Amino acid sequence: QSVLTQPPSASGTPGQRVTISCSGSRSNIGSNTVIWYQQLPGTTPKLLIYSTNQRPSGVPDRFSGSKSGTSASLAISGLQSEDEADYYCAAWDDTLHAVVFGGGTKLTVL
Amino acid sequence: QVQLVQSGAEVKKPGASVKVSCKASGYNLSSYGITWVRQAPGQGLEWMGWITTYNVNTNYAQNLQGRVTMATDSSSSTAYMELRSLRSDDTAVYYCARVGSKYGADAFDIWGQGTMVTVS
Numbered sequence: 001q002s003v004l005t006q007p008p009s010a011s012g013t014p015g016q017r018v019t020i021s022c023s024g025s026r027s028n029i030g031s032n033t034v035i036w037y038q039q040l041p042g043t044t045p046k047l048l049i050y051s052t053n054q055r056p057s058g059v060p061d062r063f064s065g066s067k068s069g070t071s072a073s074l075a076i077s078g079l080q081s082e083d084e085a086d087y088y089c090a091a092w093d094d095t096l097h098a099v100v101f102g103g104g105t106k107l108t109v110l
Numbered sequence: 111q112v113q114l115v116q117s118g119a120e121v122k123k124p125g126a127s128v129k130v131s132c133k134a135s136g137y138n139l140s141s142y143g144i145t146w147v148r149q150a151p152g153q154g155l156e157w158m159g160w161i162t163t164y165n166v167n168t169n170y171a172q173n174l175q176g177r178v179t180m181a182t183d184s185s186s187s188t189a190y191m192e193l194r195s196l197r198s199d200d201t202a203v204y205y206c207a208r209v210g211s212k213y214g215a216d217a218f219d220i221w222g223q224g225t226m227v228t229v230s
Binding site (some may be wrong): 002015032033035037044045046047050056081086088090091092096097098099100101102103104 | 145147154155156157158159169170171205207213214216217218219221222223224
């Protein structure tokens with residue numbers, strides 16, 4: 001049981017816009033920034049979004065992050081086949097004194 | 111080229127210990143923290159803890175307290191994670207990652223390739 005809640009799966013067709021949600025609580029998302037990681041099949045996780053809505057250099061601007069209250073979202077516009085991957089949200093939790101992850105969302109490009 | 115290179119796969123008996131190494135290159139290990147994250151087969155990511163700059167502080171996940179130790183050796187630019195009293199549910203890929211870069215104190219920007227630890 002993950003502290004942050006994500007839908008197990010999401011899907012979209014090429015060119016579409018998809019969003020992945022991440023639900024938490026006041027002690028994590030409600031108080032701290034949200035991080036998103038992308039894990040392509042068989043590979044190492046990659047930092048995708050930091051500080052809730054910032055992209056590291058090299059990450060396309062098709063990826064964007066946002067937060068409202070105790071929930072966060074990752075949006076991917078202009079969906080491409082290479083976006084098929086597992087996506088994880090994460091945040092620091094002030095009560096647990098730990099980084100907490102969501103369970104991950106498997107994105108399928110139809 | 112900034113990278114973290116981990117030691118090879120391990121197979122351990124229940125009750126044994128494992129020590130995984132993570133060698134940094136292309137940057138000064140002492141200038142950043144190192145975190146450890148594990149991923150059981152077919153499962154999600156689980157944060158294990160981290161060690162901050164110059165071994166000033168460690169912070170371990172509550173469920174691993176007493177079984178895990180993280181350390182760094184600046185002379186060899188290598189970080190280590192030792193997990194003791196291994197159980198079957200410790201079977202996972204173990205990743206080290208850099209923390210504390212320009213992307214923030216809680217963002218892991220460089221990851222090792224992962225080390226498979228099998229407990230059987």
